[in-house]
Amino acid sequence: MRKPAVLILICLTGLYAFQSAPATKFTIGGDLQAALDRIRPNSLRGDLSFIASDLLEGRKTPSRGLDIAAEYIAAQFRAAGLEPVGDDGYFATAHMVVSQPNLDGFELKLSRGDSVLNAGARDVGINASAALDFKDTPIFKLDLSDQALVEGFQPGDVAGKVLLVEINRNTMANARIAIPKVREGKPALAITIDRMGASTGGPPEGVLLDSKEAEAKDPEAKNPEDRVPRITLGGAAAASFFDSLPPGSSDALASMHLAAPHEKPVSPRNVIGVLRGSDAALKDTYVLVTAHYDHLGMLPEGRGDRVYNGANDDGSGTVSVIELARALADLRQRPRRSIVFLTFFGEEEGLLGSKYYARHPVLPLDKTVGQLNLEQVGRTDSSEGPQVSNATVTGFDYSTLTSFLQTAGDLTGVKVYKHPRNSDAFFSQSDNLYLAEAGVPAHTLALTFQFPDYHEVGDEWQKIDYENMAKVDRMIAVALVMLANSEEAPRWNEENPRAAKYLKAWKDRHAK
Ligand SMILES: [Zn+2]
Known part of the structure; x- marks a missing residue:
């Protein structure tokens, strides 16, 4: 471990001697030495x-x-x-604000025929900067474990729809391929299924934002227009609903009510x-x-x-x-x-x-x-x-x-x-x-x-x-x-x- 580091150091020292010599003649005079002596462990x-x-x-x-x-x-x-x-x-x-998800009156319903999933506020993690309200919006399921599906996936597939995905260790690489296309497609909402429910159920976390610039809450999104509201949906019922859907579009529908977040200046x-x-x-x-x-x-x-x-x-x-x-x-x-x-x-x-x-x-x-x-x-x-x-x-x-x-x-x-x-x-x-x-x-x-x-x-x-x-x-x-x-x-x-x-x-x- 140490040996290669030393070799690299030597190479770069040589490089810098060639590139620039900002202070090769620098010496520590009495005044500076006195200042250095004032830096004390205690x-x-x-x-x-x-x-x-x-x-x-x-x-x-x-x-x-x-x-x-x-x-x-x-x-x-x-x-x-x-x-x-x-x-x-x-x-x-x-000048910033703490933006806290507001779960008052929260509703999320996923349905396909007789199969209905009503999620409660405790089943979700929220990452959305504004209120959300929609009814019977078509669901698009993207199966990230299927390489061919991910590559064939087009932004238009999710435009205005509710995207349903499951991201885990095995699908991370495909998720990276899909995310830019999802942003371009601008779905009404992206729902990530969390099978173990590990990231949901706690009290909603506040997010600190620059109040002047109302910046993106999605840290990966460089432009505000690229923001896609996201929620995580946890637990066994959500997982089995996800598993029961065929990939792509189907007759599955989603309805949602999410109130505007509470914002407190800090x-x-x-x-x-x-x-x-x-x-x-x-x-x-x-x-x-x-x-x-x-x-x-x-x-x-x-x-x-x-x-x-x-x-x-x-x-x-x-x-x-x-x-x-x-x-x-x-x-x-x-x-x-x-x-x-x-x-x-x-x-x-x-x-x-x-x-x-x-x-x-x-x-x-x-x-x-x-x-x-x-x-x-x-x-x-x-x-x-x-x-x-x-x-x-x-x-x-x-x-x-x-x-x-x-x-x-x-x-x-x-x-x-x-x-x-x-x-x-x-x-x-x-x-x-x-x-x-x-x-x-x-x-x-x-x-x-x-x-x-x-x-x-x-x-x-x-x-x-x-x-x-x-x-x-x-x-x-x-x-x-x-x-x-x-x-x-x-x-x-x-x-x-x-x-x-x-x-x-x-x-x-x-x-x-
Ligand atoms: Zn640190």
Whole structure:
């Protein structure tokens, strides 16, 4: 495992030496060394023991625990003397709604001749953004286990009808073929049969939405017009009704009443502070260092520990952002560009805080030269073995930002490496994604992808390697100062096809 990774690292180091040498002459002077010395394990431990305490109840978005965490982060930014640039001091308020399915008066009837299935609200899971009302609409059954049927299936087959499918592990590949055709066909409703009833029957889950943009609730649908209302129908009766139907159109009919969802406004907050740069020309350009301060909340019920403390995910990134702010704010010689310290809500709900920031940026994105997002930087006990003095970067060779980290790693004794599988696979899995899609060279740095207690209640602050986290944070501090002092901004790698769409976004944004 380790050997190929080392070989790849060597190849890329060579590549970057050829491509660009952003800071080969960089040395750590006395002023920066003093700042690095201010990054202390005990300081990180102190912050994280609060952020990840049970009192904050797992920092679910939105929740009182999340708000308390935000207030704490803002207080530390204030103490560091950062410039408040949010709409409310250090807070950048998001205007969102929680949309909750409304099951009052719910009705769903499927029938074929004498065979009638009346589903109750407890048999379904709802994914629909508006009220639905129809009567005796024809049903089209698509048998996803039949390859020939899936390939012959046409969008027109389901237009205006109710689509009935069963998706399971064996039919997933065919489902991917069918989904674009289903969207194009615009059925009145898509019903997914869940034989085991595993995803139905609980209280309806609310969905957080950007209230300004009324975005698609179907995360796979890029355009609002592509949205297809969906419900999941669980249980043995639903399965046997499904089994009894012939594939395709038949004399089966569906009727439904679903009330409009309840919508409640909520205002989760990103927390943002700026260390203003010193160069007259560059101080209105920005280097972002970010982390998400939310986590999963609490288990609904039961005995024992119910709190998802999220110490490593991503309390570790959050307290690193705080500690970096404290250390760099004490520099006597300010870096030339401005450094932005930013923590996001809602990562666990689907990268919501960073997505909101990319859509409603506090500072102009065309002046934002790069984003370094920190995730899971505390624990060294990776599922792949100990990760001491190691850090990996997602989208490792997508942009030249990585080379700043490698140089900083050489100077501070931290190996910055490309993970052979996960570096690319995880590029779209964290809060760098929406900034990257907006064109900003943006990456996530992590020590581990998987670790024991990942997304479990045992992710607690006592299990963090604070000495190592301080060492990695010093490396990050050096990289941030290098980025902020560099005349040349990071740029997407023209040679890597995986970076092509982000490069295009950059070009679109900077086209004048
Ligand atoms: Zn995370």
